[in-house]
Amino acid sequence: SIFWINSADTYIDIKKNLMANDFKDTPFIWKNDSTTSVKTHWMSENGIIDVILSVKPTPMEISKAYSGITGSTTLPNLFSIGYHQCRWNYNNQEDLLEVHSNFDKHEIPYDTIWLDIEYTDEKKFFTWDKSLFPNPDKMMSILDETRRQLVVIVDPHVKSDYHISSLIINKQLGIQNINSKSIEKTYHGHCWPGDSIWIDSLNPKSQAFWNKQFINGSDLLGYSINGHLWNDMNEPSIFNGPETSAPKDLVHYNDWEHRSIHNLYGLSFHELTYNSLLNRNPSKRPFILTRSFFAGSQRTAAMWTGDNMSTWEHLKQTVPMILTMNAVGFPFAGADVGGFFGNPTSDLLVRWYQTGIWYPFFRAHAHIDSRRREPWIAGGEYTDYMRDAIKLRYKLLPLFYTQFWKSSITGEPVMKSLIWENPSDLNGYEIDNEFFMNGLLIRPVVEENAKSVDIYLLCDEETYYNFFNLNEKIESCQTVNVIVTLDTIPVYIKSGNIITTKDRYRRSAQLMKYDPYTLYVVIGSNGLATGKLYVDDGETFGYKDGDYLEVEFIANNSKRVIEGVVNHNNSSGFVKLLKDHNVTITKIIVVGSGENIPQKADIKQGNEEWESEIIYTPEDDYFVIRNPKVLITSDWGIMY
Numbered sequence: 054s055i056f057w058i059n060s061a062d063t064y065i066d067i068k069k070n071l072m073a074n075d076f077k078d079t080p081f082i083w084k085n086d087s088t089t090s091v092k093t094h095w096m097s098e099n100g101i102i103d104v105i106l107s108v109k110p111t112p113m114e115i116s117k118a119y120s121g122i123t124g125s126t127t128l129p130n131l132f133s134i135g136y137h138q139c140r141w142n143y144n145n146q147e148d149l150l151e152v153h154s155n156f157d158k159h160e161i162p163y164d165t166i167w168l169d170i171e172y173t174d175e176k177k178f179f180t181w182d183k184s185l186f187p188n189p190d191k192m193m194s195i196l197d198e199t200r201r202q203l204v205v206i207v208d209p210h211v212k213s214d215y216h217i218s219s220l221i222i223n224k225q226l227g228i229q230n231i232n233s234k235s236i237e238k239t240y241h242g243h244c245w246p247g248d249s250i251w252i253d254s255l256n257p258k259s260q261a262f263w264n265k266q267f268i269n270g271s272d273l274l275g276y277s278i279n280g281h282l283w284n285d286m287n288e289p290s291i292f293n294g295p296e297t298s299a300p301k302d303l304v305h306y307n308d309w310e311h312r313s314i315h316n317l318y319g320l321s322f323h324e325l326t327y328n329s330l331l332n333r334n335p336s337k338r339p340f341i342l343t344r345s346f347f348a349g350s351q352r353t354a355a356m357w358t359g360d361n362m363s364t365w366e367h368l369k370q371t372v373p374m375i376l377t378m379n380a381v382g383f384p385f386a387g388a389d390v391g392g393f394f395g396n397p398t399s400d401l402l403v404r405w406y407q408t409g410i411w412y413p414f415f416r417a418h419a420h421i422d423s424r425r426r427e428p429w430i431a432g433g434e435y436t437d438y439m440r441d442a443i444k445l446r447y448k449l450l451p452l453f454y455t456q457f458w459k460s461s462i463t464g465e466p467v468m469k470s471l472i473w474e475n476p477s478d479l480n481g482y483e484i485d486n487e488f489f490m491n492g493l494l495i496r497p498v499v500e501e502n503a504k505s506v507d508i509y510l511l512c513d514e515e516t517y518y519n520f521f522n523l524n525e526k527i528e529s530c531q532t533v534n535v536i537v538t539l540d541t542i543p544v545y546i547k548s549g550n551i552i553t554t555k556d557r558y559r560r561s562a563q564l565m566k567y568d569p570y571t572l573y574v575v576i577g578s579n580g581l582a583t584g585k586l587y588v589d590d591g592e593t594f595g596y597k598d599g600d601y602l603e604v605e606f607i608a609n610n611s612k613r614v615i616e617g618v619v620n621h622n623n624s625s626g627f628v629k630l631l632k633d634h635n636v637t638i639t640k641i642i643v644v645g646s647g648e649n650i651p652q653k654a655d656i657k658q659g660n661e662e663w664e665s666e667i668i669y670t671p672e673d674d675y676f677v678i679r680n681p682k683v684l685i686t687s688d689w690g691i692m693y
Contacts, residue, residue: 130591137417149192157560242293547575
């Protein structure tokens, strides 16, 4: 890997699979290039050449090395990997709460509703338009009854001529225009509010000022515990600036010209906000979405791919874009489900939800001029398919959260390209419409009017089982054509894996905390299967003090045994609550174990032993251990 450490505007040419003579007159220091060579050309406007080259045996090792340099993604709030509902803009408090209640009316889970810039008083950040949102505290309190969250937007541009901008100018905390003919040198430009100034988030004194805007009791978030932030337009976007951004000769703290730190500014701004939310509630994990980012942004924010369009081509491109973000160490990434600009057809919207449930950051968003498109608007089978997709996301939250935990430690992707799964299979290198999520292989349907899709199975000597029909299996090392209808989501469990799900419908992720688990145990080609489950309270930093549960699952088909081994349990705090609430595994589905299935399973946990019924029919390639009732908080074993 090449890590080019330069925060100025940078342009990169990448040429793949080309012989040296394809570069015409360009001289090279190497000779005898292979047809699989990759050449890159880097150009930065300013700064020095500072490069880290990493040579490792696998992409996974590259991910670990890079996270060792820039940090890994922060373990997110549990709510933040649920479903987010956004548009520019929900009209008023009544409208927002009606959307909130409609999710429950239509039995569609969601966790977070968002407000774009129109919630403010004349686009003045840190204010509310009280004619539209008369009681934000009450509004957030109603959301909190079902553990829902609110995200509001705060951008780095600040409207001129109100108390926040006056304070920034008086304290000299704005980005400076040293070429200004006026005595006061704060830069003025044009953005959504009209004439605006920009906070210099590289100035250390800006932090204390920003903190005051978010303290408990502040005008924006009051004393709420479910308010979070969206940092948009932080490239920075300046409508009358060159390339709609900042003039390169503007000056930041310590006399740094903007041309030197252009790509760093977005990171500095969302870190400013992160620190302010941490100051507001030190025990709570902040959630921030950023549009602009730099190496290291993964430590404090999620990102999305910006304003896309409601077209099939834009849907198709979201998968490689988010795979790329995962490959470069920023896994908490997503794209606007449904497309920001335009009005998607019902077919397109369904397919986008079926794809979007796999984005690590899963948010629907729409332009102010687009028609309303909440999942129930389309009606009929379209709403059913979108509901099913969103419920699948919630069913798989234990899988997502465990993978985020792994990523927070190792830097590995959450959404993995095929080469992360099996780098020795060269056929997988250029496939960017399939990916792995833990032990699941997913190939979203992103083509209009698709009747079938091709799916490549890696050469790993494993078997792939249809997640929705475990009797349907495909052997590895081939491309298969799979028939699809509008309700089809091609998902396959790779043998050798054990994955965890939660099957009960709840209105939000936090309401699922004490629900029971289901295990899918898929025996591998070597007769084994393994998996992990990570659990904590999903909202505080208690895990840093050891308040979390880590369980390893191991199956050995030759010994006919499945075990749950607790690798970490501090027996206090939230983990104690898991035990107090008797959080158990209520179903175990064993796939590919062969014949001679008994009628009962023998279970042991601690000093207790009991039996559980096995449900099996000879024509099935799986059996179900019904309600084994093992607690997840201590070791257990099951013989079958």
